[in-house]
Amino acid sequence: MxxxxxxxxxxxxxxxxxxxxxxxxxxxxxxxxxxxxxxxxxxxxxxxxxxxxxxxxxxxxxxxxxxxxxxxxxxxxxxxxxxxxxxxxxxxxxxxxxxxxxxxxxxxxxxxxxxxxxxxxxxxxxxxxxxxxxxxxxxxxxxxxxxxxxxxxxxxxxxxxxxxxxxxxxxxxxxxxxxxxxxxxxxxxxxxxxxxxxxxxxxxxxxxxxxxxSIDITVMDEPAGYSQARMQTIAKRYQKVANTINQHRTQSNINKQTLIYILSESFSDPTRVPNLKVSADPIPKIRKIKQTTTSGVMLSSGYGGGTANMEYMVDTSLTLNFFSKTLTTPFTQLVPNQKKAYAITDLFNTKNAIHTNTGTFYRRIDVYKKFGFQTFRNTDSKGKLKLHYTKKIQNSEYIGDDASYNNALWQVKQKQGGQFISLATMQNHMPFTNKYYHNDYTITGVAGKYNNAEITNYTEGLHLTDNSTKAFIDKLDKMKKPITVLWYGDHLASLYNGDSMATYNVQLHEPDYFIYSNKYARQHGYGTKKIKANANVVGSNALSALVLEQMHQKVSPYYALITKVLKELPAMASDSQNSTDALLVNQNNQQTYLRNLTASQRKIYEDYKLVQYDLTAGKSYLGRNNFMTLN
Structure with missing residues (x-):
């Protein structure tokens, strides 16, 4: 051979x-x-x-x-x-x-x-x-x-x-x-x-x-005691809670109001980052807005990314930390496959979404259909659904916040009555290099030793957002209709010294938020100036309950439960620091633990978990009655 x-x-x-x-x-x-x-x-x-x-x-x-x-x-x-x-x-x-x-x-x-x-x-x-x-x-x-x-x-x-x-x-x-x-x-x-x-x-x-x-995905493990009878008991319990809450709320028809949710990409106050010094305050106007209205920090389940996860929790009032760890992105893994996906949009007859980037990112086109949005304007949209304002910010490849806000203002004017508007911006998205004509800030401190130039560029972007946001709020105040805005940063940018993450786990998961009701809303009983109780640290899952309180809006049994979560439980998020427990933070901005919950808090926590399981992975017993809607 x-x-x-x-x-x-x-x-x-x-x-x-x-x-x-x-x-x-x-x-x-x-x-x-x-x-x-x-x-x-x-x-x-x-x-x-x-x-x-x-x-x-x-x-x-x-x-x-x-x-x-x-x-x-x-x-x-x-x-x-x-x-x-x-x-x-x-x-x-x-x-x-x-x-x-x-x-x-x-x-x-x-x-x-x-x-x-x-x-x-x-x-x-x-x-x-x-x-x-x-x-x-x-x-x-x-x-x-x-x-x-x-x-x-x-x-x-x-x-x-x-x-x-x-x-x-x-x-x-x-x-x-x-x-x-x-x-x-x-x-x-x-x-x-x-x-x-x-x-x-x-x-x-x-x-x-x-x-x-991560191929074998389990949405959520079944909590102990899950049954139709148990869910009926929970429904009756929170109907009573809703009745009590609604005695003190004046508004029963939310469709008379306009509610705008604004996700400000990667926005967080750099002056709060441990071991980082900024030469001047880049966000004085937003800081002033926060001082005069309902505001605080939102406990985020992400750092440097996970935008859609925070959007999911804000919109649905469900929490990521209850889901299986194999389910990392509900927008892509869960919502498109659900027969019914429940969200704040269910309360409104008219709902429209805007995103100043591609619409296929995180499968938003599919998700927004499930959430019931009638229109979704994004950079891929054409014809009647095309974005009206697309000007990019200075040298950046992304549409600026000025243009993003103008798209939202255009949508507000399209309907005489109330509506729900979701806006997700892109101006402060990474990368943070050479995006602006000049940088007016100097960064010092060990937290920025690896990415000083990028942090400087990022901070300049925040300053531009500061100006745009104040101008947007001023325009809303001139409108003769009740408008409330939930404005929040989704997560911190992944710019800071990673050695600090374990030490400052809480601080590095706290972007800013505020809830603002325009002058017309405040003058006509559709909004308040400032809610102080339980607003300092809020989980993204509980923000909608705070919004409804700001609007004097009566609540369904579901949002009565979320109000109890807001008022009586610590803020919660997924913990990235080697823990099977949620990251829990109290109103003093201190981390706490499940074992520290009282018996009454534990009861609310378990009810909340059962409700989330029922609505996402269970038999949806609660979806068959009026638990989700205002009676």
Whole structure:
């Protein structure tokens, strides 16, 4: 037998060995991209040998399956390696900016590749593209030299590869079923779920396993005692609470009022950031507004990202920390699949949404349909739904707050009566480089030692928002109709020294908010000036209850429950600092814990969890009666 014939005889086995070696190397590369250096990646390999070898087997089987389908080694191998490189690169970027790994739910954002790429340095993208092209060239040339460019596997090997790969992939959908074979196998290998922290899951299990672990999504674990009878009891309880609250509320028809929710992208007061000094106050006008109206800080479940999660909690009054840790983004993973998604929009006959960016981001088009919005204007909109104001702010690629507010004002004028308007802005979105003509602020302090220039640029953007917001409020005050605005920042920008995160967990999850009723509303009994009680620190899930109180609006049993959550429970959010509990913060801005809740507080907490389960993952018993609507 000639050398060439002998090589061809053994080539399938050599190819399989090659898949294993490639997978081992790729895993180290992916881990190095995530950790920032090869030394840390090798240390992870040593520390997690079983997970590393298991991950190698997974990737090798995927490579085998791809080759079995395509049966052209240079094509399948190029595709496999390039996909892993892109996976590693995107994962590293998300870990940098969001402190969480790439997840299956993020794949729905692939249609927004242009917008996402604008947030990443051009040089990094170019390097990644060059590496991917080199992989294709090397595979084509190298495998040609080895005479392996033609058909690779015989039919039995191809069938086995497809079947085994398919079975393996389907098994991933049973990973989080604790009593299943797959879950037990993962447990024996030392793979932990790290339900309290996706970042810890990626750092310990590796990004590949962290990704796989998030395929099997559980919306929410069923709380103890869930039943139709229990939900009927809760409905009756909070109907009584609503009756008591409504004795002191004067407004019964919310459709006489206009309510505007404004999500101010990445807005937070930099002067409150620990160990950071700003040369001058960048937001004096918003600060004055906050001093004279209902205001405080909103406890956010995100840092550096997660905009849609805060929007979800504000709109629905549900809380992210009750959901399974595998459900990280309700907008993409939950709402589009719900038969009925309940939100503040249900209280209004007319509701319109505006977002000064692409509409497909976070599947907002699908989500807003579920929320009942009649129109959604965004940068993708055309014809009658086209945005009316699209001027970008100075050198920025994003539409400025001036234009965003003008779009909202246009919508206010379209209806004589009341309506609900949702506006999500983009001006202060990352990246924070060279966006403005000049920067008037100087930043000092250890919190800004790594990103001083970006923080300076970001602060200039806040100052521009400050001017735009005051001008917007002044225009509302001139309108002869009752208008109330909930204005809030969704999260802090991921600019500050990460060493401070664990120490200042609470402060770094507190963007600003205020609720403002215009002059007409205050003069005609549709709004108040300032609510002081329980307004200092508010969870995003409880803001709507505070808004309804500001508007003197009678409440349904559901919003009676949320009012109890607002008044009697600490503000709550998901905790990013290695805890299975919620991040709870009292009105003194001090972190507290579930174990510190009184019996009456615990009762409200458990009722709230049962209601959330019923409306999202349960039988929706409460959706069949008047629990959600004003009787």
């Amino acid at each position: 000639s050398h060439q014939e002998n090589f061809k005889k053994w080539s399938p086995w050599l190819i399989m060995i090659g898949f294993v070696i490639e997978s081992m190397v790729l895993l180290i590369v992916i881990q190095a991209l995530q950790s920032g250096n090869i030394k840390s990646a090798l240390y992870w390999v040593v520390l997690h040998k079983k997970i590393y070898l298991f991950s190698t087997i997974i990737l090798s089987i995927i490579a085998w399956g791809l080759t079995s389908l395509i049966n052209r080694l240079w094509i399948s191998n190029s595709l496999f390696i390039d996909l892993m490189i892109i996976f590693g690169f995107v994962n590293s970027q998300k870990m940098t900016f969001r402190q969480e790994p790439l997840l299956p739910s993020d794949l729905t954002m692939v249609t927004n590749a242009n917008e996402l790429s604008s947030m990443i340095s051009l040089s990094s993208i170019i390097i990644t593209v060059i590496v991917c092209l080199l992989v294709i060239v090397i595979n084509f040339w190298g495998l040609r030299r080895l005479q392996l460019r033609k058909k690779t596997f015989k039919i039995p090997t191809r069938i086995a590869g497809v079947i085994i790969t398919t079975l393996m992939i389907f098994s991933f959908f049973r990973i989080n079923h604790t009593n299943g074979i797959v879950a037990k196998t993962f447990a024996k290998l030392g793979i932990q779920s790290y339900t309290w922290s996706l970042e810890d899951s990626a750092n310990n299990n590796g990004p590949v396993i962290a990704f796989i672990n």
